[in-house]
Amino acid sequence: MSKRKITVAVTGLNAVDSPGPGIAVIRGVKECTDFDVRIIGLSYESLEPGIYMGLCDKTYQIPYPTAGSEALLHRLAFINEKEKIDVIIPNFDAELYNFIKIAPKLKAIGINSFLPTHEQFDARDKINLYAFGQKHGFYVPRDRVIYDVHELPAIAEQFGYPIVVKGKYYEATVAQTLEQAQKAFHKLNAKWGLPIIVQEFINGTEINVAALGDGKGNTVSAVPMRKMVITDKGKAWAGITLEDQSLVDLAAKFISATKWSGGFELEIMRTMDGRPYIMEVNPRFPAWIYLTAGAGQNQPAALVKLALGEKVTPYKTYLVGKLFIRYSWDMIVDVSEFQKISAFGEL
Amino acid sequence: MKINKNIAISESGFIFNPGTGDSFSTNPIGAEIIQLLKDDKKPSEIIKVISSKYQIDGPSFEKDLEDFYSQLRDGSLTAYE
Structure with a gap:
């Protein structure tokens, strides 16, 4: 059976020491055996490593979130005329507001997305998180x-x-x-x-859960991970999947309470007496999301299917004891490539 | 003393706790003791098996075993009894 050809646009190509999730998302999507995927990278700066890694078939620069949603829509409409994008996956907190706002207009020109609503996005904002926890019965500092x-x-x-x-x-x-x-x-x-x-301040063990909600209150996937190496910026440089049903249940409770649509990450601090405090809720996939694919729950691929309106069977199991170990790698890039993306906004 | 049932231990003595992600190393005798604990052997049986197999006196081994149990507890490898 021939694979379905689709074009997926992805932001977050800054695979630096505090990495955006874009590269991990692309790797997950590309591994999906149901699709023959063409990847369109969307970058903000000319030196985002993901532009040059060979994972994007084409990359376009897009305006910063501060330029507003109309500027973003205008640019994406231009890119779409050339590339016929099927699905777009934004990966930065700061850009999500604009993407959520223009999602219906993108849908009208054939670009699907699978994002939380503005209400869901605001409810988990760190400014509102305590009230959110009180309302839904979560431990929140x-x-x-x-x-x-x-x-x-x-x-x-x-x-x-x-x-x-x-x-x-x-x-x-x-x-x-x-x-x-x-x-x-x-x-x-x-x-x-x-x-x-x-x-x-909550003292305990830091655990993260990457999860995907279907927008109807159902959990498509939830994978808990403990950071094994943490950078001075607090980012995971290595991590391992854990066997802990209570964490999976916590993610399911969050999804059920919010009817969350899309990917998200729970940052949890588990105290010595076992209480899981939700420290933050990131409204998009984390940079370590490729570990979910490695553990048998390919969340980026599942999100693409949900965005396309396809039925996705919730994952039930994942591999425990799977590690991700990040590394740095120097690429050699000719100045002509840097010049193209810098001068023309395309590569 | 009961060991968590989900604890994985290899022949080489590598111990993995899938609930916390922690891993440890032990020597072959430690691995043998953990296996006996996983098989629900009582402390008296463990002392008997190990002391006779390695020809060590029971009281000395009992003290070492307590130390080993303490390390297992510190590593969150034990279950509530």
């Missing part, structure tokens, strides 16, 4: 959203040190003293703006 550094002492008094000071979008600092907390506040404010989130 207490937090306060603050706009003034003078609010710190009272919160620290209530939570006790250490406290976690988090930026609106990225980065977090564990502060042991008021001075450290104030310094972190100012640093994160300068970088990401207000508000700042101050969170109760």
Whole structure:
């Protein structure tokens, strides 16, 4: 039987030390035996390694999220005229809002996606996470959203040190003293703006779950992983799949509560007494998502099928004790290629 | 002392806990003891089997066995009894 030919566009090609998930997503999609896939890379910068790795049949630059959804739609419509994209998979938190907004218009020109709604996206935002946990009965650390550094002492008094000071979008600092907390506040404010989130510190073992919801409350896949090597940016450089039904059940409970559609990652801190605190919910696949394919639950491929409206049978088992080990690799690239993507926005 | 049933141990003494992702190494006697625990042998039976097989005196081995159990507990390899 001949494979169905499809074209899939993917963002997140920045396979650097704090990697985007794009390359892992592409590898998963390409491994699906049901499809003959043509990959269109979508990049923001000319030096994103994924542009040059030979995994993308063609790459186009797209406008930064700050340019707005109309600029993105305009660019994608142009690319689609040439490439006839079947499915698009955005992989950055910061770009998701625009992609969700234009999803119906993309659908109208033949580009399918499988994304959460704006309501789902906002509910799990770190600013709203505590309320979300309270509403649905999840363990979530207490937090306060603050706009003034003078609010710190009272919160620290209530939570006790250490406290976690988090930026609106990225980065977090564990502060042991008021001075450290104030310094972190100012640093994160300068970088990401207000508000700042101050969170109760939870001690335990960090575990991540990559999962895929079908938008109707059903879990298509959930794979728990423990980081074995962590970079100074807190990113997993090696990890291993775990056998733990309670974590799979937690992901299923999250999907059931939110009717989540698409991929996501739960960042969990399990305390010594076994309570799984949800520290963050990332509204897209994590950079280690290729491990799910290696463990027998190819989430990127399943997402493509869901986006195309195909029925996907939920995965029931996965291989425990499968490791991913990331590595760095120097590619040699001719300046002519760099010039093409830089000057023309295509390669 | 009961060992977690899902603990995997190879002939070379490599122990893998699939619930935590932790792995450990033990020597052949340690591997043998873990296997006996997985087979639900009582401590007295383990002492008898190992001490007679390796010709060591029971009381000395009993002390070593307690140390070994302690390491198994620290590695979250034991189940609640």
